Amino acid sequence: MARSSKKSVTPTKPLFRPTVRIGPLDTVGLIGRLRRLHEDAEDPYVDRMPADEELYGALLYLETNAQVLKSERARRMAALERVRLWEYLRERTDTHQARAVDDARAAGVEWAELAPQLAVKAPSAAYNKALRLRAAALTDPTQPDRPVRRTPEAVLLAERQAAAKAAAERRAAEEARRRHALLAPVAHRLLEHRDEFDDDDDVSFWLDQIEAVLPHCETPTQFVSLAIYVEAVVRELRKTERSTARPIRSEGATSAYAAAAELVAGG
Known part of the structure; x- marks a missing residue:
């Protein structure tokens, strides 16, 4: 029996399912709660933990010192909150990196210079990756509840549609x-x-x-x-x-x- 060929997907077609996102969080308050768990567990190094506002550094500390928590309930709560906070960071990483790329381009940086910074080997790959990063900050104007597909074609189309809508x-x-x-x-x-x-x-x-x-x-x-x-x-x-x-x-x-x-x- 002949193997059925895989159907090609239109690069600009919106994703069928909307992306589930963590959304806004009171990260300072959450890190403060996790800090108190370590204080209650008499973590001897808790004074070295970064400030509640320093999310990335605080998460690294909590990961390194997770074994200090003695109760199973505290360990479960702390681990779950760490998972959520890492996902929160992940959701925002693409948007902020895309802004950094935009600033670099505005400052005259060539795609060839950006390639190693974006962990790709060619200027064209850097350009395409930058487009995919911009997808994180976009929605499909025709279907606002659907995420934009992370392809250069979909991003460019969504940006053209957004620009046309803004102009109108x-x-x-x-x-x-x-x-x-x-x-x-x-x-x-x-x-x-x-x-x-x-x-x-x-x-x-x-x-x-x-x-x-x-x-x-x-x-x-x-x-x-x-x-x-x-x-x-x-x-x-x-x-x-x-x-x-x-x-x-x-x-x-x-x-x-x-x-x-x-x-x-x-x-």
């Missing part, structure tokens, strides 16, 4: 700021004449929303909220006009309403 967000934020520059004066004019508009509960509600957000309108989200409120005022005023005789307003109020309606119609 910047454009949206700039458009929101541009629109806000047009919208804010119109909103102010509506509030200046609110006594002439404020004859309906729904209109009053949306004018109150404008009044609340307008003095502190600084973020894209607030810009969008203000646009929604102005649009709602125009919508409710139109409803009122359709159901009742057109109200008599001053020239200023009529102009403010017309400007708001024109801005809303323009999108």
Whole structure:
């Protein structure tokens, strides 16, 4: 029987299963607890143990002096916490090494110089390994719960997608700021004449929303909220006009309403 050929995997295809990660830890507190176990066991060298903030050095000390712990419960707890803390370090190693590589490249270091530092033999291998390191800090923009495959192709694709997403967000934020520059004066004019508009509960509600957000309108989200409120005022005023005789307003109020309606119609 012919042996079935192994199916090739698309280098950019996301991994099927999300990676299980330790995530954030209070490493200082955990090392402090392990230190107390050694103090309770009367470890004669515990004063030589590195500070709680020095995670790597503290773990090496705890490994070297594990036999000092006398109770089985203490040994089990300490060993389990050491496993977890080493995994915590492992999760962060790639990210920090990738940043070091980026800094080296920014300082003009060639890939040939980085090759021995990355434990590879060729500049191309150093380049590819650096790309794989960057995968640790990336997620697939199309599937945020999935890790990026550690291949150069997948990393480059994820970075291009992330850059495109960031650029789109910047454009949206700039458009929101541009629109806000047009919208804010119109909103102010509506509030200046609110006594002439404020004859309906729904209109009053949306004018109150404008009044609340307008003095502190600084973020894209607030810009969008203000646009929604102005649009709602125009919508409710139109409803009122359709159901009742057109109200008599001053020239200023009529102009403010017309400007708001024109801005809303323009999108």
